[in-house]
Amino acid sequence: MKRFLETGNFAITEGAIMAGCRLFAGYPITPATEIAEAMSKNLPKVGGYYIQAEDECGAMHMAVGAAAGGMKTMTATSGPGFILYADPYGWAIGCEIPIVVLNSQRVGPVSGITGAPGQGEFYNARYPTQGGNYETIVLAPNSAQEAMELTVEAFYLSERFRTPVTILADQLVTDGLEDISIPETDEEKEAMGLRFMDRKVHMGPDFYPATDEIDLPPTVLGKNTGAMCSDWTPTEEGYDIETVEAHHKPSYRMIYKIRNHTDVIARHETLFLDDDPDIIVVSFGTASRTVKTAVKKAREKGLKIGMIRPISLWPFPDELFNKKSTYLSVELDYDGQMVREVERAMPCDSDIHFFGKCGELPTVAELHEIFDKLLKNEPLKPEGWEKEVW
Amino acid sequence: MKDRIEILASGFGGQGVVRLGQIVGVGAVNQGFRVTMLKSHGTEQRGGYVRTQLVLSSEEIDSPLVEDPDYFCVLSSAAYKQFGHMVVDGTILYDPAMVEIDENKTTRQIAIAAKETAVEKLGRPIYANTIMLGALTGATAGLLEKKNMLETMLKIIPKFKEENKKAFELGFSMTTS
Amino acid sequence: MDRLSKKYLRARKIPSTACSGCGLGQCHKALVLALDELEYEVNDVVWGTSIGCAGRQTFATWQGDNFAGTHGRVYAIARGLRLAIPPKMKIILTVGDGDAFGIGFNHLLHAARSNAQMTVLVCDNLGYQSTGGQFGWTTPQGIVTDSSPYGMSEPNWVQPEMDVLAMLKAAGATFLARHVSMDGVALVKSLKKAVQNNGFSLVHTVFPCTTNFAKNALGSRNAVNIFRWVKDHAAPMGEEKHNTLWRTGIYHDASNSRPEFSAALRDSVAEIQRRYQHEGSH
Numbered sequence: 001m002k003r004f005l006e007t008g009n010f011a012i013t014e015g016a017i018m019a020g021c022r023l024f025a026g027y028p029i030t031p032a033t034e035i036a037e038a039m040s041k042n043l044p045k046v047g048g049y050y051i052q053a054e055d056e057c058g059a060m061h062m063a064v065g066a067a068a069g070g071m072k073t074m075t076a077t078s079g080p081g082f083i084l085y086a087d088p089y090g091w092a093i094g095c096e097i098p099i100v101v102l103n104s105q106r107v108g109p110v111s112g113i114t115g116a117p118g119q120g121e122f123y124n125a126r127y128p129t130q131g132g133n134y135e136t137i138v139l140a141p142n143s144a145q146e147a148m149e150l151t152v153e154a155f156y157l158s159e160r161f162r163t164p165v166t167i168l169a170d171q172l173v174t175d176g177l178e179d180i181s182i183p184e185t186d187e188e189k190e191a192m193g194l195r196f197m198d199r200k201v202h203m204g205p206d207f208y209p210a211t212d213e214i215d216l217p218p219t220v221l222g223k224n225t226g227a228m229c230s231d232w233t234p235t236e237e238g239y240d241i242e243t244v245e246a247h248h249k250p251s252y253r254m255i256y257k258i259r260n261h262t263d264v265i266a267r268h269e270t271l272f273l274d275d276d277p278d279i280i281v282v283s284f285g286t287a288s289r290t291v292k293t294a295v296k297k298a299r300e301k302g303l304k305i306g307m308i309r310p311i312s313l314w315p316f317p318d319e320l321f322n323k324k325s326t327y328l329s330v331e332l333d334y335d336g337q338m339v340r341e342v343e344r345a346m347p348c349d350s351d352i353h354f355f356g357k358c359g360e361l362p363t364v365a366e367l368h369e370i371f372d373k374l375l376k377n378e379p380l381k382p383e384g385w386e387k388e389v390w
Numbered sequence: 391m392k393d394r395i396e397i398l399a400s401g402f403g404g405q406g407v408v409r410l411g412q413i414v415g416v417g418a419v420n421q422g423f424r425v426t427m428l429k430s431h432g433t434e435q436r437g438g439y440v441r442t443q444l445v446l447s448s449e450e451i452d453s454p455l456v457e458d459p460d461y462f463c464v465l466s467s468a469a470y471k472q473f474g475h476m477v478v479d480g481t482i483l484y485d486p487a488m489v490e491i492d493e494n495k496t497t498r499q500i501a502i503a504a505k506e507t508a509v510e511k512l513g514r515p516i517y518a519n520t521i522m523l524g525a526l527t528g529a530t531a532g533l534l535e536k537k538n539m540l541e542t543m544l545k546i547i548p549k550f551k552e553e554n555k556k557a558f559e560l561g562f563s564m565t566t567s
Numbered sequence: 568m569d570r571l572s573k574k575y576l577r578a579r580k581i582p583s584t585a586c587s588g589c590g591l592g593q594c595h596k597a598l599v600l601a602l603d604e605l606e607y608e609v610n611d612v613v614w615g616t617s618i619g620c621a622g623r624q625t626f627a628t629w630q631g632d633n634f635a636g637t638h639g640r641v642y643a644i645a646r647g648l649r650l651a652i653p654p655k656m657k658i659i660l661t662v663g664d665g666d667a668f669g670i671g672f673n674h675l676l677h678a679a680r681s682n683a684q685m686t687v688l689v690c691d692n693l694g695y696q697s698t699g700g701q702f703g704w705t706t707p708q709g710i711v712t713d714s715s716p717y718g719m720s721e722p723n724w725v726q727p728e729m730d731v732l733a734m735l736k737a738a739g740a741t742f743l744a745r746h747v748s749m750d751g752v753a754l755v756k757s758l759k760k761a762v763q764n765n766g767f768s769l770v771h772t773v774f775p776c777t778t779n780f781a782k783n784a785l786g787s788r789n790a791v792n793i794f795r796w797v798k799d800h801a802a803p804m805g806e807e808k809h810n811t812l813w814r815t816g817i818y819h820d821a822s823n824s825r826p827e828f829s830a831a832l833r834d835s836v837a838e839i840q841r842r843y844q845h846e847g848s849h
Contacts, residue, residue: 005415005425023650044839049650049832053643054677061640061674062647068634069651087637091644095634143426176454177412177427179419221632222652224610228627230635231618239579239627240635286454293453363457 002182008144008174009034012102012167013042014182015151016074018189019196021100022048023073025062027055027081030114031171032104035076056081060088060101064164067092067099068229070199070220072155076102078171079121080111082128089164090129093136093254095229096208096218098158098199100151101128102167104174105285105332107359116359117170119285119332125168126314133251135258137165137265138314140284144178150311152194157265159197161257162218168313170332172286172361201225207238210249212256214264258315267311268320272299276323277306279374282342283330284310286361291330294367305371318345326351326374330367332358353380395533396456396480397444397526400473401465401488406519409546410463411442413523414534417542418446421535426454439469446533461529463522464489465504483525483565485518500529502564508557517557520547524561536562571599575609576628585624588790590774590797593748594690595625597772598661601758612657613648615641617671619663620697620776621690639671642678645685649829657762658684664691667769668704668724668731675769679740682766683828688758689769690748692776693784700779704731707800707812710784725813732771732818741766743819747801748774749794750815757817764822765830773797773813 004010012035016024024043026036040050049066053059056077063073077085082103092099107113108120125138137157141147147169154165183189189196200217204225209216219227219238228238233247258265269288272295273280283291288309298305306325310317321327324347329339336354343352355362355370373380397414401407408429415427423446430441443456460480464470470489474482481498484491487505502525504518520543527539540558544551572581576599585591602612614629616622618638626635636644645658652658667675667689678685694703694712701714705725709718724731725745732743742764744757754772761768774797775781781793800812807814826834 003419005412005419005427023647025647044836045843047836047840049836051646051650051832054673057640058643058674058677061637061643065644065647065649066651067647068644069648071651073647087640088644091637091640172428172454175429177415177425177429178451178454179423179425221613221634221648222656224631226631228633230616230626230633231637232623232626232635238633240623290453290455296452361453361455363455364453365457 001184001188004180004182005177006144006180007034007177008141008147008169010038011144011148011180012076012151012169012174013038014180015148016100016155017042017046017048018194019152019155020072020198021074021155022046023051023063023066023071024048025051025053025059025066025073025075027053027059027077029056029078029081031106031175032076032078032081032102035102035174056084057087060085061091064088064092064097064099067097068095068220069222070201072098072199074100074102076104078104078106079108079118079124082121082124086129090131091231092164093129093134094231094250096162097164097229098155098162098218099164100154100158100167101164102151102169105168105170113359115171115175117172117286117332117361118358119170119287120335120337121168122313122331122333122337125166128166134254136314137161137163137258138168138312139165139267140168140311140313141173142285142288142309144173144176145180146311147173148180148182149192149194152196156195156197159199159218160214160264161261162214162216163254163258168285170285176286202227206236207234208236208250208253210236210253212253212260214257214261262315265312265315266317268317269309269311270307270320271295272306273308273323275304277325278304279328279371280306280308280323280325281328281330281367282308282310282338284313284338285332287330287332290361290364291367294364294371297364298368298371303371303375316341316345321345322347324350326353328353328355328370328374330355330362332356332361334358355380392460393447393449394451395446396459397446397461397463398441398456398459398473398476399444399463400439400441400469402468403440405440405465407440407442407465410519410523411444413539413543413546414526415444416546417534417539418444420538420542423447424449424451426451428454439466439472441469441473461526463526465522481529483522483529485522500525500565502561504561507560511560512553512557517553520554520557521561521564524558525565526561527558528562528565571596571603575599575602575630577630580628583624583628585620586778588777589620589624590748590776590794591621591624591690591692594621594688594772594774595628595661597748597751597754598659598688598758601755601762604755605759605762607657607762611655612659613652615645615658615660617641617660617662617666619666619695620692621661621663622666623697625661639666639669640674641666642671642674642685642687646678646681646683646828649683649685650832654830654833657686659762660685660687662687662689664689664693664705665695665703676735676738679735679738679767679769681828682739682741682825684765685767686758686761687767687769689771691771691773693773693780696776696779700783705773712783713779727814735769736819739767740769740819741821741824742768743771744817745771745813746773746815747797747813748772749798753815760817760820760822765827766823766825768822773801
């Protein structure tokens, strides 16, 4: 085991290379630039390629193009680049090409604050491209160490599901320094729970089965299988077709191969849920770091407060929200994105509240103030708001 | 030992506040601590202060935020004004050449004449940062091990080894003798 | 085309889905002929296509591996793919004028800059015909289209003083040619050279759209008229007439004169790997 004090960016690079990533295509953008830099330095050492593209749209197309040729590939960006991924992301979903995408969220919309954390791409990560008719796999690390581990997991899931997997990080995950343990032996990797899968090649002649089956090798170009992949609605053989009947089959597949196998994807962290807590705090990514400290300290004070942290963010883990309680969604955005999902998933006689910050983490002190208000049934009044929004 | 030690360092850009944090962080990792370190970025860097927030623990660290610093190394008045109020039970190490302190504050405040000593004893103000590192190491009363911190510092700053070593010792003696 | 169809193309895609009388078939046939004359096998080529008439009608015609990319991005896809597939395999792209010179132009220029091996056959029907017939970046001035109902007023990128091939040459392309689809042997010859260049090659080929362009520009869907009109407005370089729009022939041939993108990257990576293993340091 190697131990370093390093950034999440470094950790992610280590995880990717460990998972077999041999091509990274990127475009400089704060706060994900360091990943590109580390990739440009470390990939050639293991025989891998770094490509710096003309823009993010080109970057992800290059990464997907190489993945379509049988390589394990990755790209990383932040919000303004992530929206330019819409085009290739859709291509990869439709062509069922495994690839790993990392989004280190900053404060938006548009350029916003570049060097500060945000979580405004909660829904953007779920719907990274147009047209609908697909499910998305999104993993949300809250530390550099977990970012490394989830990078490995993202490669694994992308192979099993034949689809892109997004790691939804934020500026503090990627820029923050932490002690990171990098496993070196197979035993260490296994002990850390890391899962790996090599790229296999679908030998055709069909392009996809009209089922929800997973663990099918992806179609690979350049192997003389007569492979066909396209952005058109495909027949099962891969020919282009424009009929509603034909479109139903790949749509069904893209939705249900993920929806029907969420057990393979599901990851979460929960704390103090067994005694019917008065408040259950919901958060993901780095916001959950201060939330966890705040919840633990609240417990020390005798307050009945629990915590849910979805790690696999999409498909959204509805099943975690089965207790009647007062839910509090803590997010690094002001518009309250996850609060809608929690409200949808929780028992209908529960309450839902929202606390949002942007560009910095909520402090433990702030969270305790919120808990107190909620326990006294006082309205939450975020600064500058006339009344509680949620 | 407390289950969580919080260290804050802040000053102007270019004073080496991030470097100071990095040395402490790497040194702590070498001692087997779990460590988180946040460094301030972007507009803060061009504005009033640069900030490094370090948390050390023998357990996994949840919040990486410093909200109740055990040690605050402060190298500018702006930083003192901004964060000084956070220190309740902790120790403030300040350079009197750059920081005007609030004398009414009840917390422990130790003047470390880093810049002045650097110029007087080593001929250049750039060693002030290493003096502060030595002083912090001393102030932690063994939490940060002297030998380890010195070695870590020399590894991270490979230039002017003798001067840096001397600077570290000078700082260390300011908080231990 | 029977023998060639059997050898290279998929029965399901013959006859093609193009409109009756469409000149795209001439471009497609010329490319297959060139590959046959070069004695390429089905397995020697990965064939990519773009959005629009040119891409849609040529997708999955090739018996080997095929892909249809997103609009304007096949040049970026091809650069990534180029690194994943065997160096000897050729990437061939059949794309439209809107795809190459409009939405994908930035990617195209960077593909040329990096000299990534791809033979780009731009099948130019002088505008956006699959969406009903809007003007594009090669639509001649004065031409009526659905989105230039008073005549195309903007300049275009085949005018001699702002030729798109000049831009591509400046951007680093190592083989460039221009033709009209009825050029026959000359077109096949250029395509052969294009494929033989281990670098970025582009052959710009104007073909007649009998449906939308012909109807809007000439007032008739009569195939004979539009074929004659295209042919009349083309002339080999150096033999231009007063009404020449397309100066045909090989515009620039620096084939195999500079390193190919993936080859250069492979070499560089191999060198770094050697050095790294030799030093054995982190």
